[in-house]
Amino acid sequence: MTTALHRLSPAADPVPGHFDRRLVAPMVLGAILNPINSSMIAVALVPIGSALGAEPAQTAWLVSGLYLATAIGQPVVGRLVDLYGARRLFLAGAVLVGVGGLVGALAPSIGVLVLSRVLLGLGTCAGYPAAMTLIRGEADRTGQESPATILTVLAVSTQTVAVIGPTLGGFLIGVGGWRATFTVNVPLALACLVLGALYLPRRAPDGAGRPGDALRAIDPLGIVLFVATLVTLLVFLTHLRADLWWLPVLSVAAGAGLTWWELRAPAPFLDLRLLGGNLPLLATYARSLLAAITSYALLYGFTQWLEEGRGLSPQIAGLVLLPVFAAGIVVSSITGRSPRIRGKLLAGALAQVALAVLLLFVDAQSALWFLLAVAVLAGIPQGLNNLANQNAVYHQADPARLGSSAGLMRTFFYLGAITASATNGIVFRDGAGTAGMHELALVMLAASVLFAVLTVADRSLRRVAA
Template sequence: MTTALQRLSPHRQPSKDHFDRRLITPMVLGAILNPINSTMIAVALIPIGIALGAPPSQTAWLVSGLYLATAIGQPVVGRLVDLFGARRLFLAGAALIGIGGLLGALAPSIQVLVVARVLLGLGTCAGYPAAMTLIRGEADRTGRDSPAGVLTVLAVATQTVAVIGPTLGGFLIGVGGWRVTFTVNIPLALACLVLGALYLPRSASARQGVRAVARAVDPVGIALFVATLVALLLFLTHLRADLWWLPVLSVAAGAALAWWELRTPLPFLDLRLLGGNLPLLATYARSLLAAISSYAFLYGYTQWLEEGRGLSPQLTGLVLLPVFGAAIVVSTVTGRRREIRGKLVAGAVGQVVVAALLLVLDAGSALWLILALSLVAGLPQGLNNLANQNAVYHQADPARIGSSAGLMRTFFYLGAIVASATTGVVFRDGATTPGMHELAVVMLAAAALFLVLTLVDRSLARVARDADAPDPA
């Protein structure tokens, strides 16, 4: 009995040579909050529009607002995790999620609801960088590489939530209305606060005090980074000729960012270090390209199934289930294998095959072919995300693992926004078969470039060798 109680005690000292498994639950809970809020909103947009009298042009900002906040906030919060430690930012993010959930539950207008979504986006930025920092910290503490199974658990958990998110959202709306999709964040945030306070270790920077660490934050660099991304993402989100000044502003802010970061002693983005780490830059590029193909498929293929193929929304949802199911199975089966290059090559080839199959589909295509395509599409979904995540873990500077992980998510979300904007262009006259074929060409180009970038990257073989150590799991 005493031994069992000691295992459950938050004050028990973790084993000196094994990963502290008490960290897994708060890490997973923090990481899934973003996909929960990203997917549940899909089924809530129409009820929200009806309840608040908001047209689709306004309710669309409930999606864009969270994506913009997350794409910008991930590397910023990741850098703060590097400086202040995972515990403080994890708890601060959980508190912000609780506030955003409460504000959304009580929001009297669509404008207030958008603010709540932005707060949720910023709050969920802490989960992934904090998890990567904790995994790296455990490797340093134990002197052994953290188990590959932990990274796999994170990937599978987020993919699972992406599958059940719309279903969960529909259930919650049926039980208590659309506001419950915001209210659910409150107990989740409280759980993160309790588990984080109990189990997350205090960092050395926390003991040094906030003032000593705050001098390394680089507020000018962060402000210029935010200005660069906000202008770029707003332009990509709308793609209108009269917004020509946004990319100009983005280029100007980016140039100022580069000038400042190369001169300040403690930069937010260490461009010299980043520029010298070509393998990490290649991983960021692959993350962007993989997201373009996968999100173009999810956005475009889904719309075409309903308009071009004439399936009902319910049947479309069932047709997409093999995508997520296959992704979960592939991640689970291959997650403990340390080889990265082979996974990326297979994932890239899978995306090429998916794009090629889309080119042969038309309004009369058989349902079995559509289901087979969905199943094939799940394979790269499960391989690419996990492999890129593992690559960043091994390629990034350990002192900047939080910001490096956050920056990878920024490139990923940038790819998602590019895919969304491209879908809007090719479906300008509706989700027709010719439009879907145009989208497939864009996907094919992105997948082919992804494949070439993987094949020529010899550093991936070294990553596998460096990671080839006994798994302490």
Template structure:
């Protein structure tokens, strides 16, 4: 990935103090991208591990699906929580804490004696890896404030390349690790990654003093713990329902709605709400972006997990071969992100990405147990195009639509909705595959993905607010093209 990122950022020329001529402190890039990569790597590396883990513990796909959902549940809860803490206390403390927890989770997972302990390790991984992305978005916004100009488009592009396309390295890396050291190596890899992240964080992230309020209150008292608790309970109930749709647990959606209503009521009354639902409700473009993220990642992760399991069990490939089949997805997405990153073109990217997802889902339908390898690769290459477009466009949309003072929590919420999509995808994989990932289950999953892709396209076509996000490929040079960095660019949202 380093060569691709170098090409993305090659227009930067260093100035004094190791900073590029446009003012962005490039020393922040390594910890930003390392921290942001921890979650997508762990999200995808498990895809080729599910079959050998299931064989080791005698667990069917319906049970091993919890390895996916456990991480996403923890991350869906932890992302906005970490984002809010970063907004209040700065990124360094939370980055280091989360990275250390990632290393601990790697040790627990490597030594797990049964599936339950392994699921617990994935929960720890979810909480540990959820600080990197909000910290990166906070640093980009704080650099814009420091320099008095918008950060270069290449910075957001590099972050998108890291967070959205690095996930596709996971299956190939996982296949290699399994071939060398078995499935436990896919957990152990977090130990050196965490040590590297800790080194970069200690060396390069700026220390942020704890802010002091004029009224003498410590900022920790501004944390909305009841709101965070209700948010977590609602997500847990929703996950349990999605993971067992045919189980007859009718009370779970009732509890989800009840705790969700309690959460909204709490946030409307809180002095410092965890999620400011008044502002969020008045910012319909941002809400629409979160909805698109959910739909987008339903398709992305249903493919990542479902298609990979099918290539192993339905098509008969080994774990390392299944990982290699996914590799063109990474290469295609990197090229697309690098070529399109300098221009925002948010609406155009989302439209092209939606069409690409529809085409990729349609190509799953003719696949069967004897399909030639070139057909398997063709599906992956086609999906690589929307993989490179959608993540970049969604990230840019949030960056311009969110309130600057809550960029950490807003970025965390983007990940939360993405992981809700991943949880839905995981539940769909378990429901359609049952005891084995066969071709019939893949075709049912493809129709489900196709429906989500069509809905994603419809939501994008009807959203006029996307036209208001300005397209400034050289926004670091022209003062007239530089928005006020103390508040988000004008996206037509209402404010309350």
């Protein structure tokens, strides 16, 4: 009886040689907080604008604010995970998500609502790096170097949330108004706090947590320069106006300062020497950026064209997009157990190229079956590339910096997403017509070809899973 109770206790030691399955729930819940907040807002922008008297240019910051906070915060929080362990940052992030949700639920103005989204973006930064670090720790403990099943669960769960996010947002708005899309973060944060406190291991990296070494360990100047570099670049990419020419100049200057300092810092935030000597990891970051350009160009641009260029209702356009996510989930589930990262990336690259070519032939008279076929094809690289890039980072990164390496991959991914959004604004400057869709397809084709070239040229991928 005592033994049985010990096994059921949250404090019970995990079984030697087996992944601690108690970690799965907090890992998945923490990792989906970001995609669920990214996707729910899509259906809330119009009612928020009506309720608070905000123009579309103002409500657009509800999207940009979270993207900016996430792109900047992921590697910073990831580095803190490396230094102080997953548990502390996971719990701190959950608290910040709860605060952000509460601020949004009570926000009296659009400015406060944008602040809420920034808080949510920063709070949700902890989930993914913490999950990757926990998986690495379990691999070291159990001796299972490639926990493919757990990595697949993580990838599929985030993709699934991208599917149900807008639907959940619409349901919440119908039940409690747009503020419910912010309020829902409070119970989600509480669930993360409870599960994290019960099941996340208390062990931390060697030498972590000494308050006297905190400033030296986290490299505050490096973080400030990194934030300055990214903020100026991302704000420029988000708006792309000639009168903002000074932003990329500041970004280059801050980037030069960051490089100079990080090559001299005793404990750099970004170990540029380590990164410079890890070309496979840099190639994975580049592939993540290129994959995001193609993925988000389709998500934003193809959706707009379906409504304006093809004349479908928003409801029908949403249904046409469902096969993208459904096919992605199926492909990830089927291929997740295979350790062959290069094969997945090659297949994903070919599917991206084929997708871009097909989009060159869509027009206002395209049959619905053809559009659905395009959506199914688009789901193949969604399922293959995201999973393969995630697994590649897991194998390629220095284990002592896995959290920051995983966070930096997400930064490159969001750079691609913001680039795609800016590109959509350029090609659809006169409306989302067929000519603009074809221009966007050419951009997607260029990104896909570069993705394929990087994959073929990267011979290290043959050895990654081995």
